Amino acid sequence: AQSVAQPEDQVNVAEGNPLTVKCTYSVSGNPYLFWYVQYPNRGLQFLLKYITGDNLVKGSYGFEAEFNKSQTSFHLKKPSALVSDSALYFCAVRVANDYKLSFGAGTTVTVRA
Amino acid sequence: GAGVSQSPSNKVTEKGKDVELRCDPISGHTALYWYRQSLGQGLEFLIYFQGNSAPDKSGLPSDRFSAERTGGSVSTLTIQRTQQEDSAVYLCASSASGTHSSGNTIYFGEGSWLTVV
Numbered sequence: 158a159q160s161v162a163q164p165e166d167q168v169n170v171a172e173g174n175p176l177t178v179k180c181t182y183s184v185s186g187n188p189y190l191f192w193y194v195q196y197p198n199r200g201l202q203f204l205l206k207y208i209t210g211d212n213l214v215k216g217s218y219g220f221e222a223e224f225n226k227s228q229t230s231f232h233l234k235k236p237s238a239l240v241s242d243s244a245l246y247f248c249a250v251r252v253a254n255d256y257k258l259s260f261g262a263g264t265t266v267t268v269r270a
Numbered sequence: 271g272a273g274v275s276q277s278p279s280n281k282v283t284e285k286g287k288d289v290e291l292r293c294d295p296i297s298g299h300t301a302l303y304w305y306r307q308s309l310g311q312g313l314e315f316l317i318y319f320q321g322n323s324a325p326d327k328s329g330l331p332s333d334r335f336s337a338e339r340t341g342g343s344v345s346t347l348t349i350q351r352t353q354q355e356d357s358a359v360y361l362c363a364s365s366a367s368g369t370h371s372s373g374n375t376i377y378f379g380e381g382s383w384l385t386v387v
Contacts, residue, residue, distance in 0.1 A: 189373050200274075200361055201378040208373035247313065256301060256320065258376055260313040 159184040161250050163261035171269055176238040178264045180231045180248030190231040191249040191258065192222055201247065207231060218242070238268045272296075274379035276362050282385045283352055291347040291382045295364030302339060303365075303376065304347050306331075308358035316360075319345060320367075352386045359383050 160183045170176050182188055189208055193201040205216025207224040215221045222233045231248060248261040275294040283289050295302050304316040315329040319339040330336070334352075339345040349356055359381040365374045 191375070193378070198383075200276075200380040201363075203375050203377060206373070206375060256303075256318055256326075257315055258303075259315075262312045 159188075159250055159252060159255075159257075159259045161248050161259055161261035163246075163248055163264045165264050166262070167265045167267065169267045169269065170238050172240050173237050176233075176235040176242065176266065176268070178233040178246050178248075178266060180233065180261060181229050182231065182248075182250045183229065184250055184252050186252045188231075188250050188252060190222075190224060192216065192220070192231075192233050193247045193249065194218075195245040195247065195263075197244070204233070204246075238266075240268050240270050242266060243268045274362055274364055274377055276360075276379040276382050278382055279380060280383045280385075282387060285354060285386055286351055288348065288350045289352055289384065291349075291360050291362075291384070293345045293347070293362030293379060295343065295345070295362070296377055298366070299364035299377075300342065300367055301365045301374075301376075302345050303363040304337060304345070305361045305363065305378075306358045307361055307381070311358075313361070316347070349384075352384075354386050357384055357386045 162181045191206045192204040195201050204220050205214050207214050212224040220235050224231050246264050249258045251258050277292045300321045302319040306314045317337045318326040334350045337347045361378050361381045363376045363378040365376045
């Protein structure tokens with residue numbers, strides 16, 4: 158079975174400060190990891206993914222994430238947060254030869270001006 | 271189309287009525303998913319279609335829920351005799367393929383926001 162944990166329900170940061178949203182996973186086999194963002198009353202938007210290769214992946218809107226196999230983590234980061242980054246963020250995982258995407262519970266990010 | 275299209279975007283229905291939710295996936299995508307997002311439950315897998323293969327219905331919460339995909343493209347999720355606990359956002363998603371390309375991105379629609387009163 159595969160699972161994802163997002164240990165923080167909420168993250169609050171000031172605009173211009175670094176933003177980190179944490180994600181850990183549990184799978185049998187090699188993970189494929191994804192981050193999605195959901196703005197109020199909208200669907201999920203794809204941000205970035207790790208499949209293989211470089212552990213640091215870059216995605217949309219200046220976000221990046223680092224895959225750490227030993228810590229089974231895939232934390233989302235942004236060097237300088239914007240008020241417009243305030244949203245609900247989901248980490249998700251699936252494994253090779255599987256189609257189901259398993260999601261974490263989500264982390265609400267609030268960036269204050 | 272350019273993205274996954276869902277309709278209706280919002281639906282208010284009376285308890286006991288049937289509802290149909292429609293999804294039009296990205297053109298050329300063979301894999302189609304339905305997920306449900308409700309308060310306190312997170313994102314819940316409902317059903318998966320891949321090409322002409324039999325769908326994976328393992329996530330459907332009860333026999334009041336059914337889904338079909340006609341012609342390998344448009345999908346309809348039907349909820350019969352709706353209950354208040356069915357109130358949620360129903361998200362459709364598609365990807366270029368399923369099992370053998372697990373690295374492919376799954377793209378989501380804007381969702382159908384269902385309220386049962």
